[in-house]
Structures are given as C-alpha cells and as structure tokens.
Amino acid sequence: MGEVKLIATTQSLFCTRVEWALKLKGVEYEYIEEDLRNKSPLLLEYNPVHKKVPVLVHHGKPIAESLPILEYIDETWKENPLLAEDPYQRAKARFWAQFVGDKCVFGAFEAACLADGEEKMKAIESAQESLAFLEKQIEGKKYFGGEEIGFLDLAAGWIPHWLNVMEEAGGMKLLDAEKFPLLHEWAQNFIQIPLIRECIPPRDKLLEYFNASISYMRSSATS
Numbered sequence: 451m452g453e454v455k456l457i458a459t460t461q462s463l464f465c466t467r468v469e470w471a472l473k474l475k476g477v478e479y480e481y482i483e484e485d486l487r488n489k490s491p492l493l494l495e496y497n498p499v500h501k502k503v504p505v506l507v508h509h510g511k512p513i514a515e516s517l518p519i520l521e522y523i524d525e526t527w528k529e530n531p532l533l534a535e536d537p538y539q540r541a542k543a544r545f546w547a548q549f550v551g552d553k554c555v556f557g558a559f560e561a562a563c564l565a566d567g568e569e570k571m572k573a574i575e576s577a578q579e580s581l582a583f584l585e586k587q588i589e590g591k592k593y594f595g596g597e598e599i600g601f602l603d604l605a606a607g608w609i610p611h612w613l614n615v616m617e618e619a620g621g622m623k624l625l626d627a628e629k630f631p632l633l634h635e636w637a638q639n640f641i642q643i644p645l646i647r648e649c650i651p652p653r654d655k656l657l658e659y660f661n662a663s664i665s666y667m668r669s670s671a672t673s
Contacts, residue, residue, distance in 0.1 A: 454479040463608035547605035562620025610641035619660035
C-alpha cells in the first residue's frame with residue numbers, strides 16, 4: 451500500500467483526476483490529505499518548487515502536476531490505457547487536456563469571481579467560447595477517448611460537478627444544455643460511472659469552498 455502515495459486535497463479537481471486514473475488502472479494507493487493553509491513537511495519535501503497538490507509518490511520518487519502524473523500513471527501501469535497508441539491522437543489529447551486547464555477551468559473561475567456587470571458578461575462569453583471548442587472534440591463519440599474513458603475525459607471530468615457548483619457560487623450559467631448538447635450529454639454519462647462518482651467531494655463542502663474562494667478574490671480586487 452505504501453508503494454504509491456497521493457498527496458492531495460478533497461476539493462481539488464486536479465487531485466481527483468489523478469485518483470480517477472489510479473482507480474481506472476486498479477492501482478492501490480495511500481491517500482494523504484493535505485492542508486494547504488498549513489502545508490506539511492512532506493509536501494514541501496516532495497514539491498519544493500510549487501508547494502502544491504497533487505503529488506504522486508511512487509517508490510519514494512515524486513511526480514508533481516496532474517497532467518504529467520496522468521501520463522506517468524498511464525506509462526507505468528499498462529491496463530486500461532488512457533492515451534491512444536497513435537502519436538497524433540496522443541498529441542491531440544495532450545493539447546486539449548492542457549487547453550481544459552488553461553482556458554476552461556481558469557476561465558470559468560475568473561467569470562465566477564467577477565461581480566455582476568459588463569466585465570463579468572465578457573468573461574462568461576470567453577469561458578463559453580472555450581467550452582465551444584471542447585464541444586467539437588466530443589462530436590460522434592460517447593467519451594473523448596471513444597467508447598472508453600481516456601486522458602481527456604479525466605482532464606475534463608471536473609465539468610459535471612465542479613463547474614456546476616462554480617456556476618452556483620458565481621451566480622452564472624456556462625454549460626447550457628441547449629448551447630452545448632454534446633458536452634452536456636457527455637457530462638451526464640461521465641458522472642454516472644460509479645468509479646467516477648465515488649471520488650467526487652460532497653456538493654455542500656465544495657460549495658462552501660468556492661463561496662469562500664470567490665469572496666476572497668472579490669474582496670482582494672476591491673481593496
């Protein structure tokens with residue numbers, strides 16, 4: 451059990467995607483809950499550069515950042531591959547997974563943090579433009595990975611739960627079912643998988659987390 455450790459926090463979508471990968475691969479691991487307000491010596495030892503989660507520790511060797519961790523997991527444990535064998539498809543999955551983090555996650559959070567007004571509307575439009583690009587990647591497929599969950603599904607897996615809570619906390623709507631029917635259908639399929647559901651944090655705890663984060667960001671912007 452001690453062979454694989456995951457240093458993580460329950461609320462983090464970046465940590466949960468790593469948990470999903472480990473469970474899909476059938477890898478046993480020790481989950482170590484981290485308090486980011488009082489960072490542990492273990493976290494500071496294994497990720498001294500960014501001092502953040504997730505960190506995967508395998509045989510005492512740490513890997514930081516969720517996407518490199520996903521690739522490491524896929525290359526180390528061959529069962530249920532996350533990335534296609536074709537180099538072009540692998541490169542595409544990596545590109546869009548990075549896009550999800552850079553544009554979709556942070557775009558949605560930026561929109562949520564803004565108070566009502568013209569600036570918020572522009573941020574919502576920008577976030578929806580990013581989701582529209584992602585919508586095109588699911589055309590004709592059940593999952594981004596095809597018939598099975600793949601690398602990009604895990605990267606985008608925050609949408610059904612985290613985005614929904616973020617929308618409520620930020621007083622906005624990004625993933626409209628009429629505007630994004632394919633992405634909405636994918637989200638419903640993804641979140642119903644038992645292995646996926648068992649890793650997501652309670653909605654009330656996540657809402658509390660986002661409310662506090664958004665309140666802090668808004669107060670910082672006005673001070």
